[in-house]
Amino acid sequence: MDDPDAPSDLQILAPAMPPPLPGASPAIVARWFDAAAETTPPTSDGSLAGDHAAADAFRRLATATNTRSAYRSAVRAWCAWCQVHGRPALPANAADVAAFLAGERARGLAAPTLVLRRAALRYLHRAAGLATPTDDPRVAETVAGITRAAAAAGEMPRKVAAATDVLLRQILAPIPDDLRGLRDRALLLVGFAGALRRSEIAAIAVERLEPTERGLVLTLPQSKGSQAEAVRIPLPYGTTELCPVRAITRWRAAAAIEAGPLFRRLWAPGPARPGGLPPLPRVGTAPLSAQSVGDIVQARAAAAGFDPAAFGGHSLKRGALTTGMSQGAHPAQLKRLGRHKRFDTLGEYLEFGDIFDGHPLKGTL
Template structure:
């Protein structure tokens, strides 16, 4: 690595160091990774990465688009915009060259983002019923149930603490989320079934404070919280144990409980505003992608039902 690269990396690290506490560590790691990609791309072409001109960014988008998902390309553009903003440099992102490059990339990538399979109440009941009568089984049943009731992301689930539970376990505070970077928090309510599973987990684990959900090693409860990636793995293992189809298991993710609960709420007749409040969504567009399959199925079932009723009335 030459001296220029060392200097560039020093600028990048200083930039990110200034932002500690103002952004989450996950966000800063993501910005760092994307900016390293952009910096390396610019170095190979003898172009300035900071500040970058619109033409350079447009060419970067054109080069990235054939092999990267459009979401990845847009995320990297956000990282470039972030770096310019933090250094009080004029943003090149709003220039028409960048706008047109992103339009080209979006039109070339017509495939819709893959949506995680919703872990609905029916699937949840099958999975929980097959959780073994062990310490791990008690944790998993409580984890899946709490994830469904609270509509939490996996990162929010592993951040839950025993102290966040109300005394009667009927609710839990979600202090921070991806859409709530300043920690205003929200209260999520728990069903009687989930309360029972949480009681069982707390009794089996002996937990009174600290992380609510933890990884288990040799049958012992460690001090630290469970890793986010473990949520996805545990869901898939539990689904396989419950006899869920292989294709469905592959589509499950750490977001599946959140997706499934939102879909069930829509089918139950709860309006968008209520679902947004329950799950902490700020964008109707994002929520619409979560529930679109349930919404479409519900629409068709209503249509078929009405047509059947109409035919029956004319007989």
């Protein structure tokens, strides 16, 4: 689905909607936050009000789009809870926030989801210029108790399987050389070679692929690990069927893509004419969504005989880093490839295989 129409210049220049008055109905708070969480950088008209509006917009843009989307869902849930129980949504009472989180846990929500919801309520109050109730000891201890209870119950964060080079070859094997197959093969190999997240794969534009003697250099305007500056990612020429450059070349030639989004939606062809060849799918103009990228990874894994529920968009990134680790790459190189700020974050992406093979005391005991 295409993005909604861009706002007009008048909308862009309009001052940000003021926060609702204390005690406003939860429905009004939810509508205000939906509008406040989504914004584009305005072009100020030079007035003081315009400059203030621009500053407000840039502050909201400091939080990633996906995070703001998750916050909107969390605030809607909070406002619905307040509506049911007749409690104020803004400003919130710390005891109510703790009760809300406890109730959501009792309804089966995972501990990480509740940590995110607490962060969303902190963001809501800061956006409204109010004191944050989420730092109150009652809230902090409730979240700590939920996290401890989840760990005691054996709940572990779900991690998708790492699509290592060995698994990736198996996933690629049954993919045909039709138009859809060429697109999906290129998508999988680019995601693997660049250790890319699904949103980064979806956002690739042809104009950001720079040919060099050793491969392509992909420029990402932003990445999760580098919000403030662009990053350059090498996609090397390879000598095997895992070469991302040849896969891109074949896909672009078949789809006649000269500019714009690299990975696009394919529309089903119309009915075949009597006696004629089956028509080819039509190549769209809009990029795939991040969700579509994850769906493609799962579908291709299923076609190769794997459980699709074990795979997802992050499988390519985890697979690349795990493969690099198994080949003896230095942790600093892996950190750079994965664009992680810290080594502990990198560790979350690595799959260490047999825990006995890697035991530090192997051969000593």
